[in-house]
Amino acid sequence: MKTAVVTGASSGFGAALARKLVSEGHTVLGLARRQDKLDALATELGERFVPVSVDLTDRARAEAVLADLTARYPHIDVLINNAGLALGVDKAQDAKMDQWDTMVATNISALLHITHALLPGMVKQNKGHIINLGSTAGEYAYAGGNVYGATKAFVHHLGLNLRADLSGTAVRVSTVAPGLCSGTDFSAVRLGDKDKAAALYQNVDALTPEDIANTITWIMNAPAHMNVNYIELMPVAQSFAGLSVHRQ
């Protein structure tokens, strides 16, 4: 059985993943900002879910909390960098700088803070796995995707570069890139409007958080000699729009 750190554990993919991992007998150190949501999950899942309330975008606070966590749990097997968000669908020329800052802080800086804190321990024990949540938005450009897609492209390429640095160790790095997925707050947060978000998923058989959790646990439980570098998932209902041409 493994000890897994899951960021963004209080809802969406993170909560689905925590449920799946605990049901398989693993221990989950569940990180999120919202203590009340973490506590509810801890009540549901029992002692193999350890709630840790922290804002990973705050580097000094993250370092302090993670130093304490690694002292209590020196053998962390898996870090699942799930926390992330999109804000807005405005074109770049109309976008809000605050939203860009928040996406960079959450999707890039917070991920780096925790990766930097946990990676040396994994190398020292010559065992470990970092699984990062990317997105199809990191591979395929679309209008309004601008900084969100770029942060996910960063995540993908960081994973490949980590693998280069980890050559010669047994530490694995994987990126999971989902497309359209219902059953989370992702679009409500992005659009700031629950009804508009619900309309996006109407009459579409989208991916579910359980699909993502199943994929992540499959990657994590793969034999130690096998590394999934990158895996992209879409619902069958989602496809490619083709390249747009603006006509005068």
Ligand code: 8X3
């Ligand atoms: C989520 C996929 O298509 O909403 O990362 O950008 S999409």
